[in-house]
Amino acid sequence: MNIAVHAPRHRVSTTPPSQHHATESAPRHRVSTTPPSQQHDQDIFRRIKQSSHYGDRLSPQRIEKLPKPGVGQMVFLGVFFVMFCGGTLFIAAMAIGVGGVFSFSGRGFPFSILPLCMGIVPIGMFAFGVFIAIKMFQRFQSMRDGKVEAVPAIVAGKRTQVSGGSGDRSASTAYFVTFEFEDGQRKEFPVFDGSLYGRVSEDDAGILFSRAQFAVDFDRVRV
Numbered sequence: 001m002n003i004a005v006h007a008p009r010h011r012v013s014t015t016p017p018s019q020h021h022a023t024e025s026a027p028r029h030r031v032s033t034t035p036p037s038q039q040h041d042q043d044i045f046r047r048i049k050q051s052s053h054y055g056d057r058l059s060p061q062r063i064e065k066l067p068k069p070g071v072g073q074m075v076f077l078g079v080f081f082v083m084f085c086g087g088t089l090f091i092a093a094m095a096i097g098v099g100g101v102f103s104f105s106g107r108g109f110p111f112s113i114l115p116l117c118m119g120i121v122p123i124g125m126f127a128f129g130v131f132i133a134i135k136m137f138q139r140f141q142s143m144r145d146g147k148v149e150a151v152p153a154i155v156a157g158k159r160t161q162v163s164g165g166s167g168d169r170s171a172s173t174a175y176f177v178t179f180e181f182e183d184g185q186r187k188e189f190p191v192f193d194g195s196l197y198g199r200v201s202e203d204d205a206g207i208l209f210s211r212a213q214f215a216v217d218f219d220r221v222r223v
Helices: 017-023 036-050 060-064 071-104 113-145 194-199
Strands: 148-164 171-180 186-190 205-211 214-220
Touching: 036 148, 036 205, 071 113, 148 214, 171 194, 194 214
Parallel strands: none
Antiparallel strands: 148 171, 148 205, 171 186, 186 214, 205 214
């Protein structure tokens, strides 16, 4: 009688060795995806907020030190607009008066209608002068008593814009400074006081004071 003896069978894995290594759980490290430059900027803004300048940025004493338009400038503009509006009204009255003389003299049309039409132009100039005067007064008030925004910022760029200067006209220069904010956005501001343009340099960090869309002051913070 023959007895068959069966040897024990061993299960052989068909998984390649490389996959065995891949399935082994290795410790994972969280890698920051924030660029180094952005991390540096975040550290700068953190230091600005920790400074004493930031804590006192909206104090009455600091707000009082902000540059403001002088009263003399407003008086000069007021006198100019009074003279301008008065002159246009005088010209309009003279033109309309001449038209009335022609109409009462019996000559009638077209001699009376022409001066009356000429009087419309000075009246339009008068209305335009009143509109500009109101806008200038509102701007003056906003620059003196408007809401002040004081936020951490980094100077990102500067530029100037020269206008006029042709012929006998004098040239005027406007100053602009671009600031970068904590959220990464950048915005260009016209500078109210030209001395601010000379006091700031690119990459300066500090607190920007803005009022009525103008950059009025900047407190540099040592970071």
